[in-house]
Amino acid sequence: NAGVMQNPRHLVRRRGQEARLRCSPMKGHSHVYWYRQLPEEGLKFMVYLQKENIIDESGMPKERFSAEFPKEGPSILRIQQVVRGDSAAYFCASSPTGAQTEAFFGQGTRLTVV
């Protein structure tokens, strides 16, 4: 059972382009969380999804950012018209259903906007 897989590991985009970040949860995991980490700062919650549903998107900017977790395939975090301030590491975590279960993290996608 592979761990949480994120790709790409590194992504460079010019201002105004779109960035798509993918997260494949561990097998059997139906919960996905996305976090953003700016340099020298802690992890900031963005969005929490269960299969085909957004449960909590209170940490996600209202504009340019969207997330999905379709029935089949990975979870996608999409950033439209990227700006330099979007440069950060984006981490995905997944967990199975249940309060006592552990959330496992991927290695992150480092987005650089030039």
Added chain:
Amino acid sequence: KNQVEQSPQSLIILEGKNCTLQCNYTVSPFSNLRWYKQDTGRGPVSLTIMTFSENTKSNGRYTATLDADTKQSSLHITASQLSDSASYICVVRKADSSYKLIFGSGTRLLVRP
């Protein structure tokens, strides 16, 4: 105000010394609390989980405590090693249907030789 507060923000200690990291939370309803270690450039990895009924749990040189009454947890590192240099993150899980994870901002630990 963040529902999970960690202190200190950063800490420098000499190799071989002990240290204690603190986590205070206001998250309610409370399900469990985990301490994660995040090495630079990598994703966080779980060190230990504390549930409501547990007071102390050890994992090698790491010992976590939980006081559910005062809503405080600590992570004690014994005989520190250079490889302990990392960020340590306290994460509290809500006990409602959301199972939401609430992250502290972490303590950055640097162990010097």
